[in-house]
Amino acid sequence: MSSNHTQIITDIRKQRGSDLVIMAHHYQHERVILHADLKGDSLELARHVPSLKAEYIVFCGVSFMAETAAMLAGEDQKVIIPAPSAGCTMSGMAPAHLLDCVMRRLTEDGASVIPLAYVNTSAAVKGIVGRYGGSVCTSANAKTMLAWALKRGETVLFLPDRNLGNNTADQLGVPANRRMQLDIRGNGSHIDVKSATAARLLLWPGLCSIHERFREGQIDEIRQRDPDALIVVHPECRPGVVRKADAAGSTSFIIKYVANAPAEATIYVGTEINLVERLAKQYRGDKRIRPLVPSSCANMALTTERLLAETLENLENSEPVRVPDDTVHYARIALERMLEACA
Known part of the structure; x- marks a missing residue:
């Protein structure tokens, strides 16, 4: 058929x-x-x-x-x-109406808070981000865009993936004591605005259900069983997983990492299984590509x-x-800021 x-x-x-x-x-x-x-x-x-x-x-x-x-x-x-x-389960963790409530609360006293939204968000969320002077990012350019945002405001709100936010902050050297995970319950009514706006980086409490399945213990087991193997993961994984891996990066980074690995290498990949299986097929007979653990996206x-x-x-x-015209205007501004910054 x-x-x-x-x-x-x-x-x-x-x-x-x-x-x-x-x-x-x-x-x-x-x-x-x-x-x-x-x-x-x-x-x-x-x-x-x-x-x-x-x-x-x-x-x-x-x-x-x-x-x-x-x-x-x-x-x-x-x-x-x-x-x-x-x-997208991650996108669903940051609905537009909730972001609007949170941004209103954070900026009600005139604080300079720049929102930076991962592309795994709705157009409506991107529109709100654009309206507040922010932009968007992908896993490939998160470091560039977080640096961009940090130059434009006293505080940056990164949403919705706390893991990507923390991993990118680690790359940029943002101290852990200058980061704060937001309590978004009650439409943001639980937020201590004074403490939040004193932080350098605010993290929305979202995650990717695909990459959250990878654990530090899985890497420890591979190191014991196959000490010469290489391990590459996606930066939506937990910070502990990223620290234990040999490398971390976007899907494009992972593809290049596998391509540049030595012949006959064994490479464990921590990302969605379709990509892992495609790489395994492509390099069969040359390199051994295996999943850290199989993890598939039901929506894809x-x-x-x-x-x-x-x-x-x-x-x-x-x-x-x-996409409604009023949403498009500011969402497109947010997207264009990213494309310009990453040109």
Whole structure:
């Protein structure tokens, strides 16, 4: 049956030509990735969108990524996501109404608080961040963007991933005693504003359910069993995991790390299983690529080859991703600040 879906997709891509571009995140299944014109992490895919001329951009990923693409696309372009229900647990931990309440509380006495939102957030959150003078970041450019934010305010609020925030702060040398995890209960009513605005870095208490599954003990076990092995993890992992690994970085960093590793090396990778399995297949016979532990994203898995084929068959009738104009204005400002800072 999959061969039939493959043929449908191949035929439609040929018919549509340059009017169709399929984008896919690295965490998509191999049966989807093989049809992508462009694949990459969040930053790579975002950078491509403004230069695309295609009428239809089909985004194989999760909803916040498709929203970002829609905001960066032209007025005559349509961004279609095959699985509109593909959300993100981390993004859901930072709803826009709660961020708005928290920012109002933090700045009510005139404090200079710059919000920096990870791209794993909704367009509405990005809009609030843009309105308060902030920007967004990806795992690939978090260090650059946190340094950017720290230069612009007395206090930076990093959201929603506390692990990425702490790991990036470690890279920049922000002292642990100048960091504070926010208590966001009660729409921010529990926040001690005086203490919060005295901190250099405020951390939203969110996390990635995929990368939270990796533990320090798993690395200790590998070190005992296979002491010559290399271990690379994603910076959404706990700080203790990042410290014990040989290297940590974005999905693009992980791909390059594996490529540059010595022949015959054994490399344990701590990130989403689709990427790990793809790397294992690519380097089979040359290097041994293994998961730290298998960890899959159920939301990324919602996009299948069958669903992609059905989406392409019904492009004209597919509802494009829409972001309200008032949200787009400030969210686009936040995104453009990132693209400019990382040019």
